Amino acid sequence: SFTQQDEAAEEVERRNRIFAAAQERYYEHPPQIQRGWRHHLVDTTGRAYIDMVNNVAGLGHGHPKIAAVANRQLRTLATNSRFLFRELAEYSEALLALMPEDSDLDTVLLVNSGSEAVDLAIRLAQAATGRRTVIALREAYHGWTMASDAVTTSAYDNPFALATRPDWVHVADVPNRFRGTYRGEGTTAPYLADLADDIEDLQRDDREVAAFLCESILGNAGGVLLPEGYLAGAYAQVRAAGGLCIADEVQVGFGRMGSSFWGFEQSGVIPDIVTIAKPMGNGFPIGGVITSKRIADALATQGQFFSSAGGSTLSCAVGLAVLDAMVEDDLQRNARDIGARLADGLRGLAARHPLIGVVHGEGLYLGVELVRDRESMEPAATEAAAICERLRELGVIVLTTSERSNVLKIKPPLCLTAQSADHVVAMLDRVLSEGW
Numbered sequence: 001s002f003t004q005q006d007e008a009a010e011e012v013e014r015r016n017r018i019f020a021a022a023q024e025r026y027y028e029h030p031p032q033i034q035r036g037w038r039h040h041l042v043d044t045t046g047r048a049y050i051d052m053v054n055n056v057a058g059l060g061h062g063h064p065k066i067a068a069v070a071n072r073q074l075r076t077l078a079t080n081s082r083f084l085f086r087e088l089a090e091y092s093e094a095l096l097a098l099m100p101e102d103s104d105l106d107t108v109l110l111v112n113s114g115s116e117a118v119d120l121a122i123r124l125a126q127a128a129t130g131r132r133t134v135i136a137l138r139e140a141y142h143g144w145t146m147a148s149d150a151v152t153t154s155a156y157d158n159p160f161a162l163a164t165r166p167d168w169v170h171v172a173d174v175p176n177r178f179r180g181t182y183r184g185e186g187t188t189a190p191y192l193a194d195l196a197d198d199i200e201d202l203q204r205d206d207r208e209v210a211a212f213l214c215e216s217i218l219g220n221a222g223g224v225l226l227p228e229g230y231l232a233g234a235y236a237q238v239r240a241a242g243g244l245c246i247a248d249e250v251q252v253g254f255g256r257m258g259s260s261f262w263g264f265e266q267s268g269v270i271p272d273i274v275t276i277a278k279p280m281g282n283g284f285p286i287g288g289v290i291t292s293k294r295i296a297d298a299l300a301t302q303g304q305f306f307s308s309a310g311g312s313t314l315s316c317a318v319g320l321a322v323l324d325a326m327v328e329d330d331l332q333r334n335a336r337d338i339g340a341r342l343a344d345g346l347r348g349l350a351a352r353h354p355l356i357g358v359v360h361g362e363g364l365y366l367g368v369e370l371v372r373d374r375e376s377m378e379p380a381a382t383e384a385a386a387i388c389e390r391l392r393e394l395g396v397i398v399l400t401t402s403e404r405s406n407v408l409k410i411k412p413p414l415c416l417t418a419q420s421a422d423h424v425v426a427m428l429d430r431v432l433s434e435g436w
């Protein structure tokens with residue numbers, strides 16, 4: 001008889017016929033997801049899963065207030081941003097109010113995705129400095145457009161980049177103190193010394209630095225925290241060389257850290273340009289760049305800037321509703337409390353299961369790095385994939401990240417409950433106890 005699994009297999013086949021080979025897919029036997037509610041997903045058989053990867057639905061799936069606002073705005077006015085309407089300034093002001101008080105981050109440009117935000121940030125930095133070179137860290141993902149892909153340095157996401165990377169990108173070493181060039185405590189100084197050498201070399205080659213771009217916590221690597229003082233030191237060096245500092249907060253920003261609203265606040269720095277996206281619309285596509293007026297105004301030297309749907313009546317209404325709901329649902333506090341509980345639980349597992357090399361992250365951006373040997377940090381990628389399949393069977397959606405695909409990425413909707421967090425830890429415990 002025709003089973004749900006046959007139906008899912010048919011759907012996979014249908015996709016394979018019409019999709020590009022490069023389009024990502026997950027799982028050997030992917031569930032057909034039909035709906036979402038809070039931090040749960042439900043498939044076509046009525047099976048519910050705990051969604052531990054969805055940082056786009058930051059508020060949780062199916063938030064009724066966002067649906068109501070989008071519905072009302074679609075019936076009232078859904079147009080591009082060419083006209084004068086109140087919500088654009090209101091939303092922009094609300095976003096700016098989230099920035100540190102002592103910063104000059106006073107200007108907003110709205111687009112529709114993280115890739116667009118990174119692309120625009122690079123253009124802004126190049127326009128404001130009159131320079132071209134952008135320093136990006138190794139093993140990063142920043143998007144799919146020409147410019148954001150050029151600074152995407154992860155060999156996993158961009159395997160041909162070595163041959164095709166434009167000459168305005170300089171790739172600097174990634175300060176990963178768990179498995180990078182320098183490991184353990186006291187690695188900040190050598191990583192910063194290498195960055196200083198890079199900047200000097202670039203200057204010697206007449207490639208003056210326009211910008212330094214990185215995630216404030218290494219998201220693609222699985223939520224790896226930067227060595228203490230690294231970001232402050234890097235920003236100081238780049239500024240001394242006349243460059244600007246771009247913080248990509250698409251993944252790690254927007255309350256997810258719990259103890260701070262933005263990732264860069266963890267390092268006590270203030271960027272010149274901030275890129276944001278994913279959770280801004282809770283599933284509705286919104287992206288943005290926040291910078292100072294001085295930098296933003298430099299864009300005028302390159303002509304006009306206009307995005308049809310960026311900053312539309314609809315995205316502003318949705319964006320405002322998301323910000324309101326974040327406060328009303330007290331989600332940053334929840335990210336801090338449940339994130340700490342989850343990290344404790346996962347670190348408890350690490351004490352009993354040698355496959356867990358280290359638990360990365362902060363708040364509700366965590367990464368469980370699986371290794372075959374804690375000394376050599378040999379990545380356990382096949383094990384990680386199999387563990388994700390097994391967790392799916394047990395009703396938990398977790399996927400892998402890092403260019404070694406050996407880190408379980410944990411970035412659930414911020415409404416995750418203590419009960420679900422404990423359940424996920426229990427299920428991972430069970431799977432790891434099955435022997436690897």
Ligand code: PMP
Pocket residue numbers: 112113114115116118141142143144215219248249250251277278
């Ligand atoms: N920057 C970072 C750090 C990201 O993780 C992503 C998406 N994973 C992007 C930018 C690109 O965002 P989008 O997929 O919305 O274009």
